[in-house]
Amino acid sequence: MRYAEASYSGEGGAAREPAIANSVFGVLVFIVTEVMFFIALISAFLVTKANALQWPPPDQPRLPIAATAFNTLVLLVSAVILFQAGKAFQREGFAKRTEQLFLLALGLGTFFVVFQGFEWARLLSFGLTLQSSSYGSFFYVIIGAHALHAVGALAGMARLYIKMKQRQLRLQSFQAGLVFWYFVVGVWPILYVLVYLT
Amino acid sequence: MAEVATQTAHQDGHHDHEEPSFWSKYVFSTDHKIIGFQYLFTGLAMAIIGGFFSYVFRMQLAFPGSSVPFYGVVSPAAYNMLITNHGTIMIFWVAMPVLIAALGNFLIPLMIGCDDMVFPKLNRLSYQIFLLSTIVLIASFFVPQGGFGGAWTSYTPLSAKAEYNGTPFGAPLWLLAVTLEIVAFLIGGINFITTTMNARAKGMKLYDIPMVVWMIVIASILFMASVGPLVAGAVMLFFDQVLGTSFFDPAAGGDPVLWQHLFWFFGHPEVYVVLLPAMGVVAEIMCTFARKKLFGYKMILYSSVGLGILSFFVWAHHQFISGVDPRAAYLFTTTTLLISIPVAIMLFAFIATLWGGSIKFNTPMLFAMAFLGEFLIGGVTGIWLGSSGVDVYLHDTYFVLAHFHYTFVPIAVIAVFAAIYYWFPKMFGRMMNDTWGKIHFWGTIIPFNGIFLPLFVLGASGQHRRIYNFQNFPDLASENFQDLRIFATGSLIVLILFQIPFFVNFIVSLKRGEKASRNPWKSNTLEWVAPSPPPHGNFGDELPVVYRGPYEYSVEDREEDYWPQNQPPQAAARS
Ligand code: HEM
Ligand SMILES: [Cu+2]
Numbered sequence: 006m007r008y009a010e011a012s013y014s015g016e017g018g019a020a021r022e023p024a025i026a027n028s029v030f031g032v033l034v035f036i037v038t039e040v041m042f043f044i045a046l047i048s049a050f051l052v053t054k055a056n057a058l059q060w061p062p063p064d065q066p067r068l069p070i071a072a073t074a075f076n077t078l079v080l081l082v083s084a085v086i087l088f089q090a091g092k093a094f095q096r097e098g099f100a101k102r103t104e105q106l107f108l109l110a111l112g113l114g115t116f117f118v119v120f121q122g123f124e125w126a127r128l129l130s131f132g133l134t135l136q137s138s139s140y141g142s143f144f145y146v147i148i149g150a151h152a153l154h155a156v157g158a159l160a161g162m163a164r165l166y167i168k169m170k171q172r173q174l175r176l177q178s179f180q181a182g183l184v185f186w187y188f189v190v191g192v193w194p195i196l197y198v199l200v201y202l203t
Numbered sequence: 204m205a206e207v208a209t210q211t212a213h214q215d216g217h218h219d220h221e222e223p224s225f226w227s228k229y230v231f232s233t234d235h236k237i238i239g240f241q242y243l244f245t246g247l248a249m250a251i252i253g254g255f256f257s258y259v260f261r262m263q264l265a266f267p268g269s270s271v272p273f274y275g276v277v278s279p280a281a282y283n284m285l286i287t288n289h290g291t292i293m294i295f296w297v298a299m300p301v302l303i304a305a306l307g308n309f310l311i312p313l314m315i316g317c318d319d320m321v322f323p324k325l326n327r328l329s330y331q332i333f334l335l336s337t338i339v340l341i342a343s344f345f346v347p348q349g350g351f352g353g354a355w356t357s358y359t360p361l362s363a364k365a366e367y368n369g370t371p372f373g374a375p376l377w378l379l380a381v382t383l384e385i386v387a388f389l390i391g392g393i394n395f396i397t398t399t400m401n402a403r404a405k406g407m408k409l410y411d412i413p414m415v416v417w418m419i420v421i422a423s424i425l426f427m428a429s430v431g432p433l434v435a436g437a438v439m440l441f442f443d444q445v446l447g448t449s450f451f452d453p454a455a456g457g458d459p460v461l462w463q464h465l466f467w468f469f470g471h472p473e474v475y476v477v478l479l480p481a482m483g484v485v486a487e488i489m490c491t492f493a494r495k496k497l498f499g500y501k502m503i504l505y506s507s508v509g510l511g512i513l514s515f516f517v518w519a520h521h522q523f524i525s526g527v528d529p530r531a532a533y534l535f536t537t538t539t540l541l542i543s544i545p546v547a548i549m550l551f552a553f554i555a556t557l558w559g560g561s562i563k564f565n566t567p568m569l570f571a572m573a574f575l576g577e578f579l580i581g582g583v584t585g586i587w588l589g590s591s592g593v594d595v596y597l598h599d600t601y602f603v604l605a606h607f608h609y610t611f612v613p614i615a616v617i618a619v620f621a622a623i624y625y626w627f628p629k630m631f632g633r634m635m636n637d638t639w640g641k642i643h644f645w646g647t648i649i650p651f652n653g654i655f656l657p658l659f660v661l662g663a664s665g666q667h668r669r670i671y672n673f674q675n676f677p678d679l680a681s682e683n684f685q686d687l688r689i690f691a692t693g694s695l696i697v698l699i700l701f702q703i704p705f706f707v708n709f710i711v712s713l714k715r716g717e718k719a720s721r722n723p724w725k726s727n728t729l730e731w732v733a734p735s736p737p738p739h740g741n742f743g744d745e746l747p748v749v750y751r752g753p754y755e756y757s758v759e760d761r762e763e764d765y766w767p768q769n770q771p772p773q774a775a776a777r778s
Contacts, residue, residue: 023401027321030401031393034427038389041431045468049435049450049461056458135448139456142448146439 026177029184036188039154043192046150047199050143062138066131068201069124076120077197083113084190091183099172107166114159114186121152144200151189151196158182158189233323234739239309240630241330245337246300252341253292256285258699265685265692267672279671280369283352286669288344290355291377294473295384296337298615302480303426304333304388306622307395307419309630313730314413316404316747316769318740320394329390336383343376351377354669356470359451359462363443375444382437385430392423404729404769406749410504411768413728413753414497417504418483422476425511429472436465460525467518474610475514479507481618482549485571488625489553490754491726492568493560494764497754499552506545513542523591524598532591539589546582550575561757566640570621573648574613581609584659599669602662605655612651620647620705627709628723632736633716639708646701653694657687725765728753732769 023030054060061067090106097103125145133141165182168174229237255273262269263277270276277285308326312319320326344350351373353362362378365371399412399420439450440462449455451462482503490497497503519527519535527535553575562568584606588594597603620643627635666679673679673688722731729749733741747769755766 025401027397027401030397031322031325034393034396034424035389037424038427038431038434041428042435043431045432045435045465049439049465052461053450053458057456135442135446139449142439142442142450146442146448150438 026180028175028177028181032181032184036185039188040192043147043150043196046143046147047196050147050200053139053143057139061140065138065140066128066133068128068144070201072120072124073197073201076117076124077194079113079120080117080190080193083110083117084187086110086113087183087186091180094169094174094179095176099169099174104166104169107162107169110186111159111162111166114155114162118152118155118159121148147196147200151193154189158186162186231327233319233327235308235312235320235323235326236630236737236741238326238330239305239307242300242308242333243305245334246297246305249292249296249300249337253289253297254699254702256289256292258695260285260289261692261695263671264673265689267674280349280352282671283354283669284344284350284370284373287352287354287377288340288350291340291381293611293615294355294477295381296340298477298611299384299388300333301619302477302484302615302622303395303419303422304329304391306415306480306484306626307391307423309626310730311395311398311416311419312402313629313733313737313741314416314728315399315402315407316729316732316742316749317398317402318742318746321398321402322394325390326394329387329394332383332390333387336380336387339376339383340380343373343380346372346376349373356466357440357462358466359440359443359459360453360457362462363440363449363451363457363459365444375441378437378441378444382434382441385434385437388426389430392427395423396420396427404747404749407768410501411749411752413483414486414500414503415480415483418479418486418507421507421511422479425472425479425514426476429469429476429515432465433469436462439465460522463522463525464518467521468515470521471518472511472514474607475510477614478546478610479510481574481614482507484618484622484625485553485574486556487726487728488567488571488621489556490756491625491724492563492565492571493557494563494756495556495560495754496756497552498555498558499548500752500754503549503552506548510542510545513538513545517542517589520589520591520594523594529591536589536591540586543582543586543589550579550582565624566635566637566644567621567625569641569644570617570624573644574617574621577609577617577648577651578613581606581611581613584609597662599667600662601658601666601668604668605658605662608655608658612655616647616651620644623709625724626730627712628719629730629733629735629737631713631716632719632734633712634719634723635712635716636708639704643701643705643708646704647698650694650698650701654691654698657691661687722767725763727755727765727767729768732767 025033086106087110090103090110093100093103093106125148128144133144135142135145162182165174165179168178232238259271259274259277260282262271262274263282268276308320348370351357351362351368351370353368353374357378361367362374365374368374399416403412439448442448443450443452443457449457451457451459453459486497486503489495516538517535519531520539523532523535557572584602588597588603588606624635624640627633661684664684666673666684670676670679673684719735721733721735723735724731729747730737732747734743748771749768750770750772751766751768753768757764758766
C-alpha cells in the first residue's frame, strides 16, 4: 500500500494542486521564525561575549568539546538516515525498510538528546549553572532552546511513526516532519562552533 | 475524523452532519468565520478595557489627585500599571486580533474562494491560546502588588528585577501573556500564508488576489520574520525575572540595551504589521465606493514588499538617545526617511483611486477617507522624529505619543470601524444603520483630533511621557499647559460617549437591521458571491472560478459598473 492520501475535510477545498504541500509549506513558514529566533539568541550571545573582559570566564568549567563533537556526528547521521527513510517512503510507501530506517533515525536523535542531558548533569556538578555567570546563562538558554526543539521534534516524529505503523501516514505529514528535523540538525553545528569552539 | 478518512479526496465530509450543538458550533468550531468572530469580539471587549484605562489616566493628568468617577483615586503605581497595560492591550489585544486575526480569518477564505483555512484545527488552537493569553493578562492586574508598570516596551533593567519594578508577579505574568499572544499569532500567520498560497479558487492568479488579502499575508510574513528576536528576548527576560539570571541587569554584567535592540527589531516591523491590513481595508472600500479600479495595484504591492524589507533596518530610530553611535544614528535616520517613500506611494495611489470617481459618501467610505487624512499627520510627524537631531529633543515626549496615536488610531480604530461597517452585511446578514453610522463617524473623528493635537503642542514644549503628575514639575505646571491637558481629556470623554451609538447600532442591527442581499455594495470580490451570512463551507457545493482581477469597476461597454471576479466572460455580452 502507498502512503495515505490527503482526504479529511478542511484540508483545503482548493481546486488546485499546490507546488508545495500544505504541511510542508506551513513548516517552512514556521522555520523562518525559528531561524530569526536563533539568530537573535546567537547575536545576543556574541554581543555579550565581545563586551566581556575575559571569555570564557576563568572560574567557570570548560565545555566538553570532544564528546560533543561525537554527539554532533550522531545527530548528522540521524538526518542522513531520515533522508533515506523519506526516499524509501516516497518510493515504496508503507514498507518494512521505511519503518526500520525511520526508527533508526529516531533512535539516533534520542541518543543525542540523552547524551546532552548527561553532559548537562556533569556541567552542573562542576559549577556551571544558569546563575553562575552570563556564560552559563547563555549556554543553558541557547543549548536548552535547541534541546527543546529536538525533544519536540522527536515527540512529533514518534507520533508520525505510530501513524506509519497504522498505515495512516500521509506523505506530506512525513515530509513536514522531515523538514523540521533537518532544521533542528542544521542549526546544531552552527551552535556548536559558536558556543563550544570559540 | 476517522469516518471521513475513508472518503476520497475532495468529497467534503463536513457538509452533511446533523445540526451541531451550540458548543461545537460557536465555541470549539474550526470554521474560519466563527474563529474570526471569536477574535473580533474578544478584541472589541479588550478595546473597552483599554479605553477605560485611558479614561482613568487621562483624568488623573487633567485633575491630578482627585477621585476619578468609576475608579477612585489613582496611585502612582496604578497609574504606571494603567498606561502600561493600555498600550499593551491596544497593540497586542486589539489591533492584532481585530485587524489581522479577525479580518484575516473571516476574509481570506471568502475572498480567495475556498471553503476554509488549510489547517482548521491549528486555527482553533490559535484562538484558544489567544484566549488563554487574554486571561493571563487580565489576571496579572489583580495579583498581589499589582500589574506590571514598566511601559509596553518593558525596558530593562526596570522590568528585569522585582526589586526595581515592584511587581514580582505582575511583571512575569505580563511577559507570559505577551508571549502566549505571540504564539497564537504565529499559528494564525502560518495558516494565512499557506492558505493564500495553496488554496485559491481556480483561475485566481497572484495578481487577482484582492489587496486586503495580500496586505494581511505580507503583514503575517513580516510578523513571522520579526517576532523571533522578541521571543528570544522574552525568554531571557523571563529568566532574569524568575530564575535569577542577569542577561539584562548591568549590576551583574548584563546589557540592558540588548533588550531594546531585541524589542525594537520586532517593534518597528510590528507597526507595519498592523498598518498594512488597514491599508488593504481602505483599498477595498475606496474602490467599491468610488466605482474605480485601484490605481497602481502592482505598485502598491511592490511598495509594501519594499516597505516590509526596509522595516527591518530602522529599529534603532527608537534608540537615538540610548547611546547609539552617531554614525549608526545617521544610517538609521536615512533608512527611516527612506521608508516613508513606500508609505507615501500607497497614500498617493489611494488618492489617485478617488480622483474622478463617483464617490458614495456612506459610513465605511467616510471612515476610509478619514484614515488617509489622519494617517498622513502621523506619517509626516514620523519623518520629523526619524531625523536624529530632532528626535534627541523630542524623544519620550508627548510629541512622540501624539505621533504614534496619529498612526495608530487611524489603523486600529478608524480602519477597523471602516471594515466593520463595510463587511457587517456579509458577517451577519444584515445592514447597519447609516445615519447612526455617520453620527458615530463625526463623533469619533472630531474628538480624536481634539485629544491629540494639543498633545503635539505639549510635547514640543517639553512635556515628558510617563509622568504621574505634572504639578510636581514647575516648568510644566503652568495654567496654559493644564488647560490643554483638560481639553484633551474632555475630548476623550466625548469620543468615548460617541462610541455608544456604535455599540447600540451594532447590537440592534444584528437582530433587526435590514436584511442584506448577497452583494449590497455591488462589489467585485468573491466574498460577495457567497450568501450573507455565508454558511458553513461558504459557497455551497461549487466553489467559485475566477476570470479577472478584483477591481474591474466602471469598465467601458458594460451596462453595469462592476464586474464580479467570478462572472464568466461570455456573460459580458448578455449583461
Ligand atoms: C511614516 C512612517 C513612520 C515613521 C518615519 C516613524 C518614525 C518614528 C520614530 C522615529 C519614532 C521614535 C520617536 C522617539 O521615541 O523618540 C516613532 C515612535 C513610535 N511610532 Fe512611528 N513612525 C512611522 C509610522 C508609524 C506607524 C505606522 C506606527 C503604528 C502603527 C507607529 C508607531 C509608533 C509608536 C508606537 C512609537 C512609540 C514607541 C514608544 O516609545 O512607545 N509609527 N516613530
Ligand atoms: Cu519605529
